[in-house]
Each structure stands twice: as structure tokens, then as C-alpha cells.
Amino acid sequence: MRILVIIGTRPEAIKLSPVIHRLNDRSEINTCICLTGQHRELLVQGLADFHITPHHNLDVMHDRQSLNSISSRILADLPRILDLERPDWILVQGDTTSAMAAAVTGFQHGIKVAHVEAGLRTGDPEQPWPEEMNRRIIGQVANLHFAPSQTARDNLLREGIPAANIVVSGNTVIDALLLARSMEHSQALANLPPRSCQQPLIVCTLHRRENLTRSRLLQVEQALVALAERGNQIVFPVHPNPALTATIRRLQNSHPHLHILRPLSYVPFIQLLAQATLVLTDSGGIQEEAAFLGKPLLVMRRCTERPEVLNEGAMLVGTDSHAILKAAQTILDTPDRFGRPAGAFTDLGAGQASHKIAEYLLSHQAAAA
Numbered sequence: 001m002r003i004l005v006i007i008g009t010r011p012e013a014i015k016l017s018p019v020i021h022r023l024n025d026r027s028e029i030n031t032c033i034c035l036t037g038q039h040r041e042l043l044v045q046g047l048a049d050f051h052i053t054p055h056h057n058l059d060v061m062h063d064r065q066s067l068n069s070i071s072s073r074i075l076a077d078l079p080r081i082l083d084l085e086r087p088d089w090i091l092v093q094g095d096t097t098s099a100m101a102a103a104v105t106g107f108q109h110g111i112k113v114a115h116v117e118a119g120l121r122t123g124d125p126e127q128p129w130p131e132e133m134n135r136r137i138i139g140q141v142a143n144l145h146f147a148p149s150q151t152a153r154d155n156l157l158r159e160g161i162p163a164a165n166i167v168v169s170g171n172t173v174i175d176a177l178l179l180a181r182s183m184e185h186s187q188a189l190a191n192l193p194p195r196s197c198q199q200p201l202i203v204c205t206l207h208r209r210e211n212l213t214r215s216r217l218l219q220v221e222q223a224l225v226a227l228a229e230r231g232n233q234i235v236f237p238v239h240p241n242p243a244l245t246a247t248i249r250r251l252q253n254s255h256p257h258l259h260i261l262r263p264l265s266y267v268p269f270i271q272l273l274a275q276a277t278l279v280l281t282d283s284g285g286i287q288e289e290a291a292f293l294g295k296p297l298l299v300m301r302r303c304t305e306r307p308e309v310l311n312e313g314a315m316l317v318g319t320d321s322h323a324i325l326k327a328a329q330t331i332l333d334t335p336d337r338f339g340r341p342a343g344a345f346t347d348l349g350a351g352q353a354s355h356k357i358a359e360y361l362l363s364h365q366a367a368a369a
């Protein structure tokens with residue numbers, strides 16, 4: 001069986017690396033990896049963390065490129081790889097424009113599409129934008145849907161996807177996180193700011209397109225400075241989106257407790273997260289990772305496609321500085337009320353998702369033969 005795995009961005013590299021390792025374990029499967037290049041440095045970093053070597057790179061990204069041009073270049077260039085590799089399956093993950101364009105290309109070429117992390121929905125096409133619509137489009141063209149949770153499965157059933165085509169696998173991010181923790185001894189780790197044990201550590205990330213307006217960034221900046229002034233150490237690895245870096249750079253020397261960093265490799269980032277007192281993010285993957293690590297979590301969005309993390313005590317705070325400060329202070333005053341033991345949250349699986357995905361693809365192929 002030939003499987004073509006498509007990877008466009010850092011989170012896809014992280015979430016698909018454990019799947020690629022499980023596929024490579026099986027001699028019956030020939031796995032080929034094609035990068036779209038939607039991210040450049042972040043993607044290279046993400047793959048290197050897991051020792052994955054790609055076979056093809058469409059290299060679609062140019063400075064200030066639009067989503068339309070990313071999509072059109074993938075639609076135009078991926079067929080060349082399909083002709084070369086002749087895969088039985090195209091495997092895509094999540095909700096990026098790369099995954100959407102690759103899934104549509106597979107559909108148009110009559111190649112079966114398997115979707116990892118299928119069925120996440122906020123119900124609002126604008127939030128997150130364009131990811132909610134990307135995942136809905138992939139859901140319509142995919143033949144097999146690996147849902148990370150029961151809730152995601154229910155979303156797909158509501159949209160008319162046949163139950164027989166949905167497998168609840170868990171989320172492969174948990175597999176990646178556990179792998180990263182097991183690799184800590186062999187890697188250079190996060191350079192954490194020196195702090196006394198009384199000083200809380202807040203890990204912050206922000207990059208959703210809808211949050212990159214001047215007014216929202218200003219609100220988040222105000223909240224971060226106020227939290228630093230209250231004696232918290234804040235570590236903020238900044239996503240290299242130019243719309244973000246241009247603004248956040250001015251925070252660089254604004255307070256000695258505010259540490260603005262370049263993106264970290266995955267293993268040090270997970271180590272940092274594991275030491276956090278509080279996580280403040282609009283990232284999808286970090287919501288999942290923080291919940292698994294039992295960390296108090298504030299989500300800088302108005303809705304989430306991950307209701308499971310809200311059940312775990314995470315809160316939606318948007319980007320209003322007062323709302324962030326109020327919620328953060330409540331948690332920092334009584335962190336023990338909000339934290340959980342690491343690994344207690346199992347709604348997204350406990351590290352077996354990649355194995356289940358590889359085994360299911362094999363058994364599906366055997367049944368079809």
C-alpha cells in the first residue's frame with residue numbers, strides 16, 4: 001500500500017511525525033512525504049525534531065503570499081507528485097490551506113483521502129479563519145476520517161458522514177508530546193529565565209489570523225506588561241508571521257520579566273510548557289498539550305473547536321486585556337484549584353492514536369482486497 005503524507009506547517013509536522021514513524025514500522029506500507037512549504041523555517045524545525053526526511057517539496061511559499069496563491073500552486077503542482085508516486089491514499093492532517101488543497105487534489109484525481117484530526121468544528125465559518133472552512137471542505141472530500149474524540153465524531157455524523165468511515169483514534173498530538181518528553185535527555189532544552197520558585201511562569205503564544213489586528217495585539221500586550229509588573233515571568237516564543245513580529249518586537253525590552261523569544265524546537269517547547277504555572281494561547285495544539293499536561297489554560301479566542309479542554313477547566317478569554325488579567329489573576333491566586341495531574345486528561349487519547357491510524361489503514365486495505 002502506498003501512502004502520500006502531505007505536510008505544510010509546523011503543527012502538521014508535529015502531529016504527523018508519530019504517524020509517519022508508525023507507518024514506517026510496517027513493511028507492507030510504502031510511505032512518501034511531500035512538503036508543500038506553506039511554512040519554511042518552522043516546518044524544517046518541526047521535522048528535524050522527529051528525524052523525518054521528506055521526499056518532495058512543492059516550496060509554494062513566497063513573501064506575503066495569499067491563501068489563494070498557496071492553494072492554486074498546490075492544485076497545480078501536486079498532480080506531478082501523484083503521477084510519480086501513484087499513492088493509494090493521500091494522508092492530510094488538520095485544517096491548513098495545504099491540507100485542504102491537497103485533499104481536493106486527491107479527490108479530483110480519484111485518490112482516496114484520509115483525514116487525521118477530522119471533525120473539529122466551532123460552527124462559525126469566520127472562527128477560526130480560514131481553518132474552520134478548510135476542515136469542513138476536507139470533511140466533504142475525505143474517504144476516511146480519523147476523529148480525535150467522540151465529540152468530533154458526532155460533528156461528522158451530523159454532517160452526514162457515514163459512521164463506517166469514521167474512526168475515533170485520539171489526537172496524535174498526545175503521541176508527539178509523549179515522544180518529546182522521552183527525548184528530553186538527548187536534546188538542548190529551553191533556556192528558562194532565572195526565577196525564584198515563588199515566581200509564576202506564564203507561557204504565551206499568539207498567531208491566529210483574526211487576532212493579528214492592531215487593536216487586539218495592543219490589548220494582549222497591555223495584559224502581558226501588567227502581568228510582568230505583578231511579578232510573573234512571561235515567556236513568549238513568537239510565531240514568525242510578519243504581521244505579528246513587527247508589533248511584538250517592541251515588547252522586547254519593555255520589562256525584565258517579559259521574555260520574547262524566537263520559536264522553540266518542539267522538545268524544549270514541551271519542556272517549557274511542562275514547567276508553566278499558566279498557559280495563555282490561541283493555538284489549537286497548545287490547548288491540547290496544556291490540557292494533557294494538566295496546566296491551567298486561558299484561550300485567547302471567543303470559541304474553541306475543542307470543548308474537551310473547557311471541560312478540563314480551561315477558559316475562553318478573548319483578547320480583552322481586562323478579561324485576560326482578571327482570569328489570569330484568579331488562577332495565579334489559587335493555581336492548585338485549576339491544575340490537574342499530568343496525563344489525567346484522556347479525552348484525546350493517551351498516546352496510541354498513530355498506532356491506531358496505521359493499523360486501521362492496513363486493515364481497511366486488507367478488507368478491500
Ligand SMILES: CC(=O)N[C@@H]1[C@@H](OP(=O)(O)OP(=O)(O)OC[C@H]2O[C@@H](n3ccc(=O)[nH]c3=O)[C@H](O)[C@@H]2O)O[C@H](CO)[C@@H](O)[C@@H]1O
Nearest residue numbers: 011093094095096128131237263264265266269283284285
Ligand atoms: C484552528 C486551529 O486550532 N488549528 C490548529 C492549527 O495549529 P496550531 O494553532 O496548533 O498551530 P501552532 O500554534 O503554530 O503550532 C502548535 C504546535 O507548535 C508547537 N510549538 C509552539 C511554539 C514553539 O515555539 N514551538 C513549538 O514547537 C506546540 O507545542 C504545538 O504542538 O493547525 C493544525 C494543523 O493542521 C491543526 O491541527 C490545529 O487544529
